[in-house]
Amino acid sequence: MRYINKTLVCGALSMLALMGTTSCGDDFLKEDAGHKVTDALLEDETGALKMAAGLYGNIRWHFGYEWAYGITLYGCDEFTNGADLTAEPWNTYDNRLNALDCTPALGAANKNCPAVSALWDEMYYGISTANLVIDKAVNVQNEDSRNKALGEAYFLRGYNYYRLFCQYGGVVLQTEPANGVVRKFYDRATEDETLAQIISDLENAYQMLPKDKWRGNGTWTKYTAAHFLAKALLYRQSERCASWAGKYDKNADLTRAIALCDEVIAACPLAPDYWDLYAKWTGVDCKNEGLSEILMAAEHNEDSSTQGRFGNRTYNYFDPQFSNFSGGWVQRGQYIGGMDFQRCRPTEYAYSVFDNVNDARMWKTFKTVYGLNHANKTTEAVVAENGIKAEQMPGIGDEGIIFILNKKDDHRFDGEPYGTFGRGGVPHSFVNPLTGKWVPNAFPTFMGGKYVLFNYGVSGNTATSNVFCGINKTADGSRTGEKGDAHRDVIMARSGETYLVKAECQVRQGDYAGAINTINILRARGQWKNGEDRSYYTDGSMAFLKSDGGDKDNSTAAAQAVKKNKDFTGKVLTNTEAYYASMTHKNTYYLSTGIAETTEASDLQIKSYTQLPAEDEAILKEIGATSDYDRMLNFVFNERTRELLGEWNRWDELARTGLLVKRAKAFNPEAAPNVQDRHMYRPIPQKFIDTLQNEDGTNLSDAAKKAWQNPGY
Structure with missing residues (x-):
């Protein structure tokens, strides 16, 4: 499992290039790589907080290159490609969007086409560092500092798994540091298990993070965690989870999500x-x-x-x-x-x-x-x-x-x-x-x-x-x-979206007037x-x-x-x-x-x-939304x-609600000919699957590799 192992073993050390100070300021993401990683450092109040500050560097990845829009905005209803076709497969859903990273040799317009494996690799990179903080920071004696460091680590891990879940469905759940052990055998968690882990991590972050931006602008707070916890609970009651989420109380999930939204809305005007x-x-x-x-x-x-x-x-x-x-x-x-x-x-x-x-x-x-x-x-x-x-x-x-x-x-x-x-x-x-x-x-x-x-x-x-x-x-x-x-x-994320999360929860409860x-x-x-x-x-x-x-x-x-x-x-x-x-x-x-x-x-x-x-009304007519529920759900997405x-976040949200195919077909001429239900999931990166082995060290059979892949890829 070379790619996850790369991140689990090396991620924490590499992240040190973005370690931050713990002082309050307008911008705390400054280079501070003068210290060394040891267990003692991570159990020290100052060291643990510095390590936790480094977690913030992981989210900058999302906006550093073509994947910023390719995996989030393309192939939906709001945007299509211009004349530049760098990320075209993500918009057109043609046969170049598959389990292999699309290179010029495989039909990409140029070498900058977003790789299918990019999000997968980078999210595990951050998860590996979060695991290290969670494992060691529990030993920090000062309760306030311990909770801050742990809250940030739980938040990043929950957030990164949320991003993986939105794109791939069930994924590998790794919640312990690698500690130098190279593994090539992993089970793929179910969607239920993956989302449960996300909710657990975000709940921990919600309980531990302070309410104030103690590091300065950009600090993850209790309200950051509350916003994403509300989104995760809403996700569990959305259409993509309908085949397995029946065992969870719909009203309980939605009511809790609304309460979390109200808390965010009140505190973050x-x-x-x-x-x-x-x-x-x-x-x-x-x-x-x-x-x-x-x-x-x-x-x-x-x-x-x-x-x-x-x-x-x-x-x-x-x-x-x-x-x-x-x-x-x-x-x-x-x-x-x-x-x-x-x-x-x-x-x-x-x-x-x-x-x-x-x-x-x-x-x-x-x-x-x-x-x-x-x-x-x-x-x-x-x-x-x-x-x-x-x-x-x-x-x-x-x-x-x-x-x-x-x-x-x-x-x-x-x-x-x-x-x-x-x-x-x-x-x-x-x-x-x-x-x-x-x-x-x-x-x-x-x-x-x-x-x-x-x-x-x-x-x-x-x-x-x-x-x-x-x-x-x-x-x-x-x-x-x-x-x-x-x-x-x-x-x-901003509380403007929190209102829309709340409104969708209300729609799902049948409270259309409230929405x-x-x-x-x-x-x-x-x-x-x-x-x-x-x-x-x-x-x-x-x-x-x-x-x-x-x-x-x-x-x-x-x-x-x-x-x-x-x-x-x-x-x-x-x-x-x-x-x-x-x-x-x-x-x-x-x-x-x-x-x-x-x-x-x-x-x-x-x-x-x-x-x-x-x-x-014109849009609802175009997509054939006639019932009160369909009209109101699509109205929320128009307002989004x-x-x-x-x-x-448009692709994640449309895939979550099962609206991706219908709205892409109706409003994105370049996506319309090819988009289909299987595209509500991304393919699991083939280069990851090819590195897996059975528990006894033997290579996976072709059938076993196929079982790892999302349907249709």
């Missing part, structure tokens, strides 16, 4: 404004990283010793490929908070599920405007090529790319009365009626009652379009290199507030400059832009000038909705579960999209 969670990120360790709503985050910072292999790469995955399709009018650089790797392209569903007039979350999530930051052609050339007037020519800082997030029944753009739409490399004549300026790249979402946004990609293939409106939740203006690691924390009341609290935050400017936009790019809301100026701010951005006189812009040109702080709200300007509050409140919003779009 929502941020006042949805902006605060993601868009108003002002720099490394900024105050919004300490919001009470945040229950768990993978910490990152500027310290080079805590970057490296698993630095924060998430800013790469959500922007369209603007540097390719924009015709040169919009150049990329670190002054733009995201890179245009165009991995996660929102589906038609992801746009349609929002009330684009009343739901502020849509406009605080989607980046609809990129400012023109490079004068690619002269006015004379643009006028001649696109049939516009000279006075309609845009300047630096005007709209370079716009996405119009309109509705299917919006016919204002039918017949293209404001000129033809298109990307920068193709002649088109669209002039924004609200600005009177030609826009080098202008794209509606719907026209003529049809979804058209995916028609504008460079390839001409709607299945690999590089034109889409991306989301801003990972934008980071603190990067000092265009492709350098991001420095912002990645939120992994609506719970969700209405989230929707109240998502409404426009009185006096709010609905046309305003910002995102984490703002960290680039102090003068625009960042905590400090980026160290590259005064340098010339890497892409040699030029104005219409031929002057090369500095990064600061390129930033101000790119960050317009405007969205396309009024162009997209067609409503008159207003600063009045909006209303997202739902009066009854029998009268759901029009957006939801509106609240949690892109927040790294």
Whole structure:
């Protein structure tokens, strides 16, 4: 069992590279590898707490590379692939998604395709370290320190097993340190046994962890454990466990989960404004990283010793490929908070599920405007090529790319009365009626009652379009290199999701009115507030400059832009000038909705579960949800999209409820042809199975290996 043994034997020692101090501070994940691992150290108060601090390093793995989105967001209803096909098998469910790690030799587009074995290996790596802490820290004399160290170890072990369970089902349960013993014989636990272990570990963490963030931002607390314990109890009463969970009292599990949710909700209130969670990120360790709503985050910072292999790469995955399709009018650089790797392209569903007039979350999530930051052609050339007037020519800082997030029944753009739409490399004549300026790249979402946004990609293939409106939740203006690691924390759990866990429990108890009341609290935050400017936009790019809301100026701010951005006189812009040109702080709200300007509050409140919003009714009709239960369960998942779009858990949640296949078929054209019930589980990594032996040391037979594998692989 080479791969698990590698982690069980060596994991604890390797983790020392991320050992943290035990002092309270805004960021405790700092390198401190000057001590040695001995049993005596782990039984010492200071040593045990340092070892427990090192556990936090394991969760950073989730966001260090392509698996961040491949195993969590692809193949679902919210996102599909763009033109880059690095992780395509995870989205299309074709025959390349099997028990073997997909390499170029096996059909991968490149060597970065997420390996099937990646999560398996890394979660056991963390489990091995947690086992070591649990085994030794029980001997720490100080009760407070002992409970803190043990609580963190139990939490990580429970969390890692939860991630394994969500993806693979029953797995190997290893709860003792390896102590240098190499084993190749293991039994695979049942799903029941695996989830029971998860619940036990999270219960221990819940009982032992303090309520306060004693290490500083990022500390796992009693409420972090409560949130995941509630999710685990809900999981046991979900559709994927229906064949064996009948022996557990459904009402008892759900009632306990609701009580845990209520405890979290009371202690960890929502941020006042949805902006605060993601868009108003002002720099490394900024105050919004300490919001009470945040229950768990993978910490990152500027310290080079805590970057490296698993630095924060998430800013790469959500922007369209603007540097390719924009015709040169919009150049990329670190002054733009995201890179245009165009991995996660929102589906038609992801746009349609929002009330684009009343739901502020849509406009605080989607980046609809990129400012023109490079004068690619002269006015004379643009006028001649696109049939516009000279006075309609845009300047630096005007709209370079716009996405119009309109509705299917919006016919204002039918017949293209404001000129033809298109990307920068193709002649088109669209002039924004609200600005009177030609826009080098202008794209509606719907026209003529049809979804058209995916028609504008460079390839001409709607299945690999590089034109889409991306989301801003990972934008980071603190990067000092265009492709350098991001420095912002990645939120992994927040009490906004806790409301949705509670609401689903209520749905499963038949309390539909209660579920609506719970969700209405989230929707109240998502409404426009009185006096709010609905046309305003910002995102984490703002960290680039102090003068625009960042905590400090980026160290590259005064340098010339890497892409040699030029104005219409031929002057090369500095990064600061390129930033101000790119960050317009405007969205396309009024162009997209067609409503008159207003600063009045909006209303997202739902009066009854029998009268759901029009957006939801259209979706429910599309998937054939007719019973009260099916309607309400799917409504909760629609609300999960509106609240949690892109927040790294969609595949797990859809697989848990048995909604994966139906919703992927309905809303993800690239997944629809291949997705089937077997895909609610991932294949057990073949390279792990091939290392197993029988208890007597003989190799497994082919039949025994097949018995280890999930059905259909």
